[in-house]
Every structure is written in C-alpha cells, then in structure tokens.
Amino acid sequence: MAREALTLSNVNAFYGDSHILHGVGFALTEGHVLALLGRNGAGKTTCISTIVGFLTPKQGDIRLFGEAIGGLSPERISRLGIGLVPQGRRIFPSLTVRENLIVARQRERATTKPWNVERIFELFPRLQERHAQFAGTLSGGEQQMLAIGRALMGNPRVLLLDEPSEGLAPLIVAEVGRTIKRLKEEGQSIVLVEQNRQLALDVADQAVILNTGRCVFAGEASEVLNNEELIAQHLGVYHAH
Numbered sequence: 001m002a003r004e005a006l007t008l009s010n011v012n013a014f015y016g017d018s019h020i021l022h023g024v025g026f027a028l029t030e031g032h033v034l035a036l037l038g039r040n041g042a043g044k045t046t047c048i049s050t051i052v053g054f055l056t057p058k059q060g061d062i063r064l065f066g067e068a069i070g071g072l073s074p075e076r077i078s079r080l081g082i083g084l085v086p087q088g089r090r091i092f093p094s095l096t097v098r099e100n101l102i103v104a105r106q107r108e109r110a111t112t113k114p115w116n117v118e119r120i121f122e123l124f125p126r127l128q129e130r131h132a133q134f135a136g137t138l139s140g141g142e143q144q145m146l147a148i149g150r151a152l153m154g155n156p157r158v159l160l161l162d163e164p165s166e167g168l169a170p171l172i173v174a175e176v177g178r179t180i181k182r183l184k185e186e187g188q189s190i191v192l193v194e195q196n197r198q199l200a201l202d203v204a205d206q207a208v209i210l211n212t213g214r215c216v217f218a219g220e221a222s223e224v225l226n227n228e229e230l231i232a233q234h235l236g237v238y239h240a241h
Helices: 044-052 074-080 097-103 117-123 125-129 140-152 170-185 197-203 221-225 228-234
Strands: 004-015 018-029 033-037 059-064 082-085 158-162 189-193 206-211 214-220
Touching: 004 044, 004 189, 018 033, 018 044, 018 059, 018 189, 018 206, 033 044, 033 197, 044 074, 044 082, 044 158, 044 189, 074 082, 082 140, 097 117, 097 140, 117 125, 117 140, 125 140, 140 158, 140 170, 170 189, 170 197, 197 221, 206 221, 206 228, 214 221, 214 228
Parallel strands: 018 214, 033 189, 033 206, 082 158, 158 189
Antiparallel strands: 004 018, 004 059, 206 214
16 A cells, blocks of 8 residues: 655645735655645745745645654754755755765655665766866756755655756756656656746646645646646646746
C-alpha cells in the first residue's frame, strides 16, 4: 500500500490580516508527482511557504510521512526531509557549481542511494562540464539544474519545485520535464508548482487546483488534461505553451 508522503488537512494561512489559504487539503502519494496548479495569486506560493515553514498555518495540519511538521522552523522542516527549489533559483552566484552543491550537503539520510556531487553530475552532465565555473555565469537553464541539484543534496523525502520552468526556453523546459520524470522513476516524491500546465500535467500523477486560496480540484492529473470546463474556469488566464 502506497504511503502518503505529504498531507495537508484544513490548512488556513494568513499574510498579516489577509486570509490567503482557506482550508486547503490534499495528499501526495509516496513516489508520485503532484502538480499544484492555479492562476497567479491563487495561493500556490503561499501553500509552498506554509509547507516549508516560512509561514505558520493559523489552523490545520501538515504531515510528512505521518509526522506533524506544521509550524516548525524552516531549518527543522528541512532536516526532517522537505527540500525546496525556490522560485527564482537562489543559488550562490559567487561560488562555483561544485561549491554550491557541497554547501547544500546535509547529513546523509539513511537512504539506499544518497545524493552526492557525483550523482548530481550524472543527472546533469552539463553541470559537470561547468563544475569549476562561478554559478552566476551559468545560463538560466543551467542555474535551474544547479538549484535542483542543491535541493537533492539534502536527500529530501519530498521535493518541492516552485515554478521550475519560469523564464526558460522551450528546449530547456523539456529538459526540466525529463529531469522530473527521472527523479520520479527513482522514487522521489515531488510537489510541482508550475504555470506551464502542459509540462505539469505531462509529468504529474496527481493534480490539485487552487483558486483564491481554496482547493477546487484534487484528483488524477489525467482528469484535468481534457477537462476544458475546469481549465477555463480555474486556469483560463494562461495557455499551455
């Protein structure tokens, strides 16, 4: 029986006085990719911020493999096994590619195949070619690969990807998609926040759609793909590329 890797139940979150998340609930199955979709301002990034501990939920429950993590510090949540590839990448521009990876290394979790620099270079041969280059001189696509590599160095049990295809050329977007599929094949549980609906639904098993901070759909990704009405109603502002 597949376990639930990450579960949110009735999560309410505020920025100051603004009530952003209203009773959000969904469950990511272990080894699956869950696409978190919605228009700009739907609450996707707030949802990610609440999971990683940047924002404390006012109400509700967040669990990582059954362990309550809602309201813990970001450092603690990271150590328990939540990895984040933030929007805008946030790598260290003045460190080399290799140094960026080494700095991100956490205590190796008792996994059968822990991530290390060699495995990251195997996943992203381009980074190996550029291992001694300053990260700030990489292309956008290479920086995105490095951001994913940095998150994997913490051996996350659940990996959160916040808008990984943003600002990237279509060829590189396809590469991001292939990377996500390969990680899934290795059993990595992933939450993917993505404006590129086509990419998201192509790699996801599950989908959750947020609209003004409420869950309006939670189910199989394939159910969203051909549901024109659902797409028009909740995702209609942007178009699949």
